[in-house]
Amino acid sequence: MTIDLNQFHKVFIDEAHEHLGNMEQLLLALDIKNANLEELNAIFRAAHSIKGGSGTFGFSDIAELTHALETLLDKLRKQILDPTEQMVSAFLECCDLLNDMLQAHQSGNEVDESSIQTMRLRLLELADSDATSDESAFISSIESSEENEGFGFFVDEKTLPAAQEKSIKEEADGFGFFVDESELPAQKTNTVKSSTKQENAKAPAESSIRVGVEKVDQLINLVGELVITRSMLAQSASHLDPVQFEAIHEGLVNLERNSRDLQESVMSIRMLPINFVFGRFPRLVRDLTQKMNKKVRLKLVGEETELDKGLIEKLSDPLTHLLRNSIDHGIETPEVRSAAGKAEEGTITMSASHQGGSILVQIIDDGAGLNREKLLAKAREKNIPLSDNPSDKEVWQLIFAAGFSTAQQVTDVSGRGVGMDVVQKNIAEMKGQVEIESVAGQGTTIGLRLPLTLAILDGMTLRVGSEIFIMPLTRILESLQPTHDQLKTVSGQGRVVQIRGEYLPLIALYQILNLEPEVIDPEKGILVVVESSSGKVALFVDELIAQQQVVIKSLETHYRKVEGISGATIMGDGRVALILDIDKLAKMNSQVASSERTG
Amino acid sequence: MTRVEESTTKQTETEEFLTFTLGSEEYAIDILKVQEIRGYDAVTKIANTPDYIKGVINMRGVIVPVVDMRLKFHLGNATYDQFTVMIILNLGQRIVGMVVDSVSDVIALNPEEIRPAPDFGSTFDTQYLIGLASVGERMAIVVDIEKLMTSQEMGLIDQIIVS
CATH class of the missing domain: 1.20.120.160 (HPT domain)
Structure with a gap:
């Protein structure tokens, strides 16, 4: 046998x-x-x-x-x-x-x-x-x-x-x-x-079992279906007499509560403590400090903070980069440190915490801090345009430029100038932001602000014609109904709207997405001012409906990528609504404008 | 004895096909590729796509594209009412919905009953045809639906994956 x-x-x-x-x-x-x-x-x-x-x-x-x-x-x-x-x-x-x-x-x-x-x-x-x-x-x-x-x-x-x-x-x-x-x-x-x-x-x-991620995702899908079925039931039961059908109404209320609890606990299966990433860093610090003859103590705070598994996997590389940078560039050698009156042993604190609807991961070192003069000199050398009197924030952003490294010598740890730009790209992909604070001689704090999960989005539902779209809430700055003199047409640039002295490009969603709108006059519709990667733009839509949390689903699983759309979701009535990709829409608009100009 | 054996082997070789009509033509597809048949409703339009891609629907939490074959091949009347049917196809990793005029029958065919298609002016490119089969008085065109749906021509899949 x-x-x-x-x-x-x-x-x-x-x-x-x-x-x-x-x-x-x-x-x-x-x-x-x-x-x-x-x-x-x-x-x-x-x-x-x-x-x-x-x-x-x-x-x-x-x-x-x-x-x-x-x-x-x-x-x-x-x-x-x-x-x-x-x-x-x-x-x-x-x-x-x-x-x-x-x-x-x-x-x-x-x-x-x-x-x-x-x-x-x-x-x-x-x-x-x-x-x-x-x-x-x-x-x-x-x-x-x-x-x-x-x-x-x-x-x-x-x-x-x-x-x-x-x-x-x-x-x-x-x-x-x-x-x-x-x-x-x-x-x-x-x-x-x-x-x-x-x-x-x-x-x-x-006390734990190994389960494939696809099984968990299937559960999430099924629960989503349950929620939709429930709202359909509630809709058809709504015209029933509340006295006569008291039991049904009561049952529906219970069903709603149970399905919401169920949804929450199923979502929590995907959540893992950040320790899965943090856990490997003590070793990294040990190896690097030995290699570089530095003394570093790593402090981990908030390791039990939970976030989505998908994010955890994507967080590992950027955090490793940042930690290497802190050890290599941030923390000084013991001699330099004691000469500066600091403890020989540097401290790097990695902390994670929930802040509102997002997660803040910080890497704090008590090293030399960023050198403003050096960064400015490097920027001039590399011909990176800067304003005349740049703020600290602007200067710190320089370290994210590709190929930018102020390290005196390239070590095998860092200094090649790749890394920080990758970090920013990775974090942006996760719909997060990188924040830097630094005081010369006292250290640097790099904060990563991330959404709790990639699976859920806080969105604003809006309508163009008969179609419903979702827009990420975090991108919306304001919405307004413009007056006639706010709207201008710039030849070859399309329409712009003047808001408090600023001219913003006006993107008519119905034009870009080929829809039949209810209104074609921006004065009768609504303009939503959003922050895109290429600056502020005003999106012209028929109507804003409501603010809502939606479950993000990929269009690519069974279809293909659609320009201007980042994903889809299922609404309470069972219909599919598409999620707008603001950055892409802004780019599409400028392409349309420039082709009109040349043509 | 031998005859019995022969017939049993034939039995196992028989494959089942689902037939549907588009205009005046009858088509047959491998039934194992069919996940379900449902009515046409609540399709969300997708911008800047050809007219035959009607949009996407929610299939129990899965977002699935829908193709109207009548528009794609200019057959029949593309009207949408309570009789409009949609065949949900399961093609390996992908699920696609396909709107047709009507679903007719499930037929069993032996491979030898499917005759190679002559190079005639069919609506479907012959590379997507398996052959022709007679169903009683009528004739059905047997289509390799997976090959057709994943083809570049349909534009349902990113081209990088296709090439």
């Missing part, structure tokens, strides 16, 4: 990735001078689980490496050796290597054999390194190590039937390959202590 091992491989690899991530977090949190035995044990368990799994599934190279890792970890947790900075570094690199190996196994590639051997020898060397040098620790541990050894075995084997335990004791090492504590169902624990420990380790695994 042949068993398809591949499906088990995938499970193993997924699990191993989880264990490695777990291990990395524990390693980074480890206090070298005052190592906590609990933590060391947890790290050991993670390594051990990987070893067990890899042995079972025939990934002998991984098993071999983790065995070396385990040997060293075992000495640490038995307090034969004291953890050192080198060891932690070696462990972390070993984690990376294991990750690579897992990846290689998954894709069927080869891993560089020599690097594995080097790592293995390095670990074993560390494990062998003067075990006796710390005499007192060694002696004190002899006594306990006897015990510990036994205890260690129980940790490995408590999941096995008790009868086997004795016979296995001698060859526990070999057997370790096949034992995965967290997987075997039978749990016979001999020591209370270890059992609680294991439960601690197991708790997170059992």
Whole structure:
């Protein structure tokens, strides 16, 4: 009988990735001078689980490496050796290597054999390194190590039937390959202590399940349908006599409340704590600061702040860029810092918080701050146009220009001038904004303001002819009914409208979208002044209807991209309404105007 | 014995087709590509598209484009009332609605019953035709609906994906 091992491989690899991530977090949190035995044990368990799994599934190279890792970890947790900075570094690199190996196994590639051997020898060397040098620790541990050894075995084997335990004791090492504590169902624990420990380790695994995103999205769709069906029901029940059909009306009210609660909780499934991004930064900071001989303390605030999964994935790259920049350009070297009377160790704070309907992610460093003069000089050099007396805000925006870097030298971390422009682009794609505050000598704060979710939009519904459109509410500055003398026609430029001394291009939505409007005279309709990427424009529509939250749906799933439209949504009556892409509309309008001019 | 076997293999090879009419012509499409048949209502227009793309509809939370085949191929009268029908097609990853004059029947055809289409002046480009099949007295044109709907000619899919 042949068993398809591949499906088990995938499970193993997924699990191993989880264990490695777990291990990395524990390693980074480890206090070298005052190592906590609990933590060391947890790290050991993670390594051990990987070893067990890899042995079972025939990934002998991984098993071999983790065995070396385990040997060293075992000495640490038995307090034969004291953890050192080198060891932690070696462990972390070993984690990376294991990750690579897992990846290689998954894709069927080869891993560089020599690097594995080097790592293995390095670990074993560390494990062998003067075990006796710390005499007192060694002696004190002899006594306990006897015990510990036994205890260690129980940790490995408590999941096995008790009868086997004795016979296995001698060859526990070999057997370790096949034992995965967290997987075997039978749990016979001999020591209370270890059992609680294991439960601690197991708790997170059992309280969550892995579900594909498409399943969640399907749920969201279905709930959306439910809400629409409910409003249809409510509409047809509205003419029923409230006294005679009291039960129906009451039921509908309940249905409304329940479906709203259901919608909220389904939406919340997509929400993840921002820690999913923040979690990887302690490692990044550690690696970068070592490389650059800087001292940086990373403070994470508000890691539990939740935001949409789609945003979390897109946030990772920009935040990494910003953090690198802060370490490379922001935080000074310890010498410079102490000369300036600051603490040698710089602090970078990453914080996330809800602010109204949006999320604010901030990266605050107490470094040198942005240098206004340097930025201005660079701007002149690059021929970037600036006003005569630019405000700080304007100057700070310069760092987002492509190819703009004031770093004295290009390091492999940053300074090539790519990065900040990418950051701004990414954030803009998420419909967010980047804010910079900086005080020379005191540090820089970069704030990213993002919508809570990509799935919902605060919109204004408006009507042109018989069609309903949605406009993002955040873009609307004002709306007005113009008077005759506010409207002007500029030859070759189309119509403009004068609002408080400013001339704004007037875009008639019905012209650009080829619709039959109810009114063609802007004086009888409504002008909506919106902020587009190419400046303010006034959109001419028939009527504004209401402000409403809508669920954004893609047109491209079953159709294709439509110019001037960023997506679609489903209204309460079940109809589809299109969401306007303001930036694109403004561009289309200027194209139309310029073609008219040339033609 | 052999005859029985032969007939069973024939049975399994039979495919079912949905037939519909456009003007005076009868067309057949693979029924496995049909998701459902529904009435025509609440279509949201899309700006700057050819007239045969009627717009998009809400199919239980999914936004689906609708094509009027009568306009696309200049057949029949493009009127919209309670009898107008729309065939919802499921083409792999994509869902498309198609307005036709009427839906007639479900027929079972053996592959050998579908004869290659002669190179005649059909409304449909011959590259989208599988062949011709006779249904009783009438004749149905068997169309490769997936190929037609995903073609560049229909303009339902971004060209980058097509090429």
